[in-house]
Amino acid sequence: MPLSIDFRRHAKVALRHAIVWPGIAALFTFTSGLVGSTSPAVAAERWTSLDGSSTVEAEFIGLWGNNVVLELPGPRRVTVSVDNLIADSRIQARRLGEEQSRRRAELRQQILADAKEAAAPAPTPLPAPPTPPPYQRLNSSGGLLAQLEWLDQQNKNGHGLIAAFDSLPLNYQNDLERLLRASVAKLDRQGMRQILGSVHSVGDLVVTRQRWFFSHPRLQAIDADARDTLKSVLLSIGGLIRDGLDPDQLKLDELASTPLRTWLVGLDTRLAPHIAAMNEQMQMLGIEPSSYEVKEEKDGKATVEITNGETKQTVNFITVDGMWLPADSEAEAWAEAMKKWEDALAGTADGSLLAGGPAQMVPMMLDPILQPALAAESAREFHSAMDGWFAMAAPLVAQMQSFGIGNRRGMNPYGGGYNEYGSDYDMEMEMEMDMDMEMEMEMEMDMDEF
Numbered sequence: 001m002p003l004s005i006d007f008r009r010h011a012k013v014a015l016r017h018a019i020v021w022p023g024i025a026a027l028f029t030f031t032s033g034l035v036g037s038t039s040p041a042v043a044a045e046r047w048t049s050l051d052g053s054s055t056v057e058a059e060f061i062g063l064w065g066n067n068v069v070l071e072l073p074g075p076r077r078v079t080v081s082v083d084n085l086i087a088d089s090r091i092q093a094r095r096l097g098e099e100q101s102r103r104r105a106e107l108r109q110q111i112l113a114d115a116k117e118a119a120a121p122a123p124t125p126l127p128a129p130p131t132p133p134p135y136q137r138l139n140s141s142g143g144l145l146a147q148l149e150w151l152d153q154q155n156k157n158g159h160g161l162i163a164a165f166d167s168l169p170l171n172y173q174n175d176l177e178r179l180l181r182a183s184v185a186k187l188d189r190q191g192m193r194q195i196l197g198s199v200h201s202v203g204d205l206v207v208t209r210q211r212w213f214f215s216h217p218r219l220q221a222i223d224a225d226a227r228d229t230l231k232s233v234l235l236s237i238g239g240l241i242r243d244g245l246d247p248d249q250l251k252l253d254e255l256a257s258t259p260l261r262t263w264l265v266g267l268d269t270r271l272a273p274h275i276a277a278m279n280e281q282m283q284m285l286g287i288e289p290s291s292y293e294v295k296e297e298k299d300g301k302a303t304v305e306i307t308n309g310e311t312k313q314t315v316n317f318i319t320v321d322g323m324w325l326p327a328d329s330e331a332e333a334w335a336e337a338m339k340k341w342e343d344a345l346a347g348t349a350d351g352s353l354l355a356g357g358p359a360q361m362v363p364m365m366l367d368p369i370l371q372p373a374l375a376a377e378s379a380r381e382f383h384s385a386m387d388g389w390f391a392m393a394a395p396l397v398a399q400m401q402s403f404g405i406g407n408r409r410g411m412n413p414y415g416g417g418y419n420e421y422g423s424d425y426d427m428e429m430e431m432e433m434d435m436d437m438e439m440e441m442e443m444e445m446d447m448d449e450f
Helices: 007-014 024-035 087-119 140-156 160-166 170-186 189-208 210-214 224-244 252-256 260-284 331-346 357-375 379-402
Strands: 003-005 045-048 055-064 067-072 076-081 291-298 301-308 311-320 323-326 439-441
Touching (some): 045 087, 055 076, 140 160, 140 260, 140 291, 170 252, 170 260, 170 331, 189 224, 189 252, 189 357, 210 224, 210 379, 224 260, 357 379
Antiparallel strands (some): 003 439, 045 055, 055 067, 291 301, 301 311, 311 323
16 A cells, blocks of 8 residues: 655645745755655664564654654655664654654744745845945046046946045135035024935835835836846935935034045945946946047146047046146136025025925925835735836836846846845735645555564
């Protein structure tokens, strides 16, 4: 009478309502060996009958009540009452049964943990872009071409903000620091925090709800390559907003006492990984970096031809205190621009900038959608809250597809991990893991023969 242990049927029953992510089936196939399937890699044990007259080598399959299930070469499966074994074999059967139960319990917990993680709004921990190359200061002795190429390289590495500041003459830097401090003093701090908080929530939502965000049916319906490209770009933008506009991290108040460059270095540290990732994406999409050709350079003046793809532009440069600047940034034009900025601040009352209407407009536009989405406790609730936004974005997505924008190998700068497990918002994740073995045993050989 054949003995069968149908673990595959058992797994299908236990997972009949589950959303199964790629690889879970392989996990069950592999781990079924832990709970009773035949595996040639598992060594057989020696089993001896109670009277000592018969000893066989057989693989332990499991305990069923007071019976031990063994697999003999052939293979043939038999059940033997534990009471019909010598003490050493009985102890061995109990020990192997306890180990098997422990492994099954660990497997159950791992599967439940994996299911919980797959249903979470985002991976844990959150994926992060790689650390970009460190910022390199300009070697001022290199000339105009060296300065332009340095600026491009630092921007590519995500350090464009601090590089742009360092490329200014010292007195220009001092003007910026003085007027930025004066501008911050004019701000309505509460209003500014409201604006920053609402905008920051957009980035926070994209990053911390990324699985739910990119599993929205409107995104799932578009071409997979275009979706991957959109996902990669939006995650970089979301991370940029989340890390760059966090009111608690931006610390505008510190500008009153902290040197501007020191404050910019802190901001650069948070922004650089995301900007570098975005620049890499642009390169993957075929957007070529700028190239420069100095056509003429004499007496602190120069003409440069800048090429971007098929577009060429001629720009005039001058030197100011040893730094090369576009000609429209010469000292007189700069002083005039600073004077206009200073005059505008003089007519602005302290604490009035961004007060009232401007401070309320941005939260009024964003919060009605953001807050329900951030409060959502399931993908279904999130998709419902975000559907209006996705409907408005549909023309942009369609335009991306019409231009054939698709994913390039290596496009995702964060490494993988976004929406790895998939999601179906019409189904709830269930995991009914009852790992008790369901045995339908008919003896292939009589126990007395053992």
